[in-house]
Amino acid sequence: MNHLLAVAVNERLNEAFEGPRGVGSMFTDPNTAILETLEQLSSEEASMSFHGTTVAAHADHTRFYLWGTNKVLKKGKQPDMDWGESWRITSVNETQWNRIQDGLKNEYFTLMKNIDSVDWNTQTINEALGSLAHSAYHLGAIRQMVKSVKDSQ
Template sequence: MKQATNQVKVPVFAEAVAYVLRESFDGSPPGEGSVYLDPGVGFFDTLGGVDATTASRLHHGSTITAHTAHAKFYLDRLCEFMEGRTEKVDWEDSWLIETVNEEEWAALQTTLRTSYEDTMRCFARIDDWTDDRVGMAIGMVAHTAYHLGAIRQMTKAGDTAKEANG
């Protein structure tokens, strides 16, 4: 197999990953295209339109709250691994929060934002993008996109239920 001679420059890779994560959480800037089909939607806009009751409603075995807490947990742990953590993680712990009241829901959204901002700072601190770190960064993008999509589908299911009942 022929060795590739062109390689992605580290700053280009780091900015591309940061761009997609930014859009995943903050949504695309108004009037601009999107890496997602729906422009302008991200975690924060999506969750901001959901109350605690809706966030705690079971959808096919899970809740918006559980997906949100899990996505936050994942960001936190992957940043720790990127910065040298070696201890194992009990990933089941990330699914323990399923229901919340309004105060808990607001707090979870705030801590998700903090985790996202910490992740962006984590990326900015990395000088040596090893194969493992590249894999973890791509994993964060894919994982975040998956859970954003799951939550968006749950909110649509909730909207459909409201329309049918009301």
């Protein structure tokens, strides 16, 4: 059972962050996953504000909660987290934007490795599934914001 759970969670996280292989899958189409979507944006586009937030803030918030999930899966407890801090980004330059994307990729790939080696219990299952749902939510929010970015040009 644990092996099947790890495989299923990894497949859905992969879909959310890297996209489906071939045609559409459970909830994404080709070139619409988080990492692919962010790579298409300049720092100026990532800094455009919509309803008080930016794609850069969503991306960094995603990196932040994946970091927290990785800590829970490795250490068994939630680290101290300043959730408000993860939303304070209002604009980024190219260097900052690249750093956010690299940090997000690092936390995502770390999570994929952690899921393969985690001792599954109620806490770790809830943490992994919560991060999957949280990632799907932010994927949708980012995709809607990117549509507004592209429509405004």
